[in-house]
Amino acid sequence: MIDFVATLVSNPDKAALSDALLSKLAQALPENAKVIRLDGQIAIDIVFPAETAKAAAAALAPLEKILSSKPVDVILQPVAGRRKKLFIADMDSTMIAQECIDELAAELRLKQKVAKITERAMKGELEFEPALRERVALLKGLDAGVIPKVISNRITLTAGARTLVGTLKSHGVYTALVSGGFTVFTGPISEMIGFNEHRANRLIVENGKLTGLVEDPILGRAAKKSALMELRDLFALQNSETLAIGDGANDLDMIKEAGIGVAYRAKPAVAEAAHARIDHADLTALLYAQGYSRSSWIE
Secondary structure: OEEEEEEEEEOHHHOOOOHHHHHHHHHHOOOOOEEEEEEOOOEEEEEEEEOOHHHHHHHHHHHHHHHOOOOEEEEEEEOOOOOOOEEEEOHHHHHEOOOHHHHHHHOOOOHHHHHHHHHHHHHOOOOHHHHHHHHHHOOOOOEHHHHHHHHHHHOOEOOOHHHHHHHHHHOOOEEEEEEEEEHHHHHHHHHHHOOOEEEEEOEEEEOOEEEEEEOOOOOOHHHHHHHHHHHHHHOOOOHHHEEEEEOOHHHHHHHHHOOEEEEEOOOHHHHHHOOEEEOOOOOOHHHHHOOOOHHHOOO
């Protein structure tokens, strides 16, 4: 038998794990389950034995049925090795609330047009590379000097981003921001959040203006997976020691490759393929899921 843990997490601003709900859940707990309250009505662990991951998921099904209408996320995994040593994250709509290329397009009053292409690409309806080139071409002539203003005025960090990365780093986890966006954004944003490194595409600028072109090779779906594998091998880690999070189709291979791949407020195809999904909680859900006590967080 293997010990599994199901971490139930709600949004810190809308704590949902009340005594009444836990009492209702008690009727649907897996056999020999132990409930550990992690943080008031925000998060709990349910620890229980099962023969396989498939059996653990099946044992959890009655509980998940009760939670289906509740603003609670469930992350299921073996207890052993729940703390990871490598964290790879997407940027747009994951570590930040916006899509940077859409916000650049807003400077040219093209946000709606570009956002439609972005949405289709993130759903997997368009191939990432040609969709990126098409959107970048629409930015031709934009003054590169507006980028710091866009970051300052239009970009907001996702709730829990700094706490998540700061806490992981304080416990020796290597953190990388890997984006299909642009280094002019990942540079300052990775610094704001505290990542160890960042990787993204490079916009070509001439005479202070965007040329409408992006340097080759394009960092897309395959490159995100390769980044995870490269860093995993560099630090001689087991795949089970890696954690990845993203929201769009270009994150799919990275999410599938990771020890735990998490879909954050994700497109349907990504949510379906991920090992776990966060639809309600903020990014600190990943700290609860790894067993970090609130007192160990770097706020």
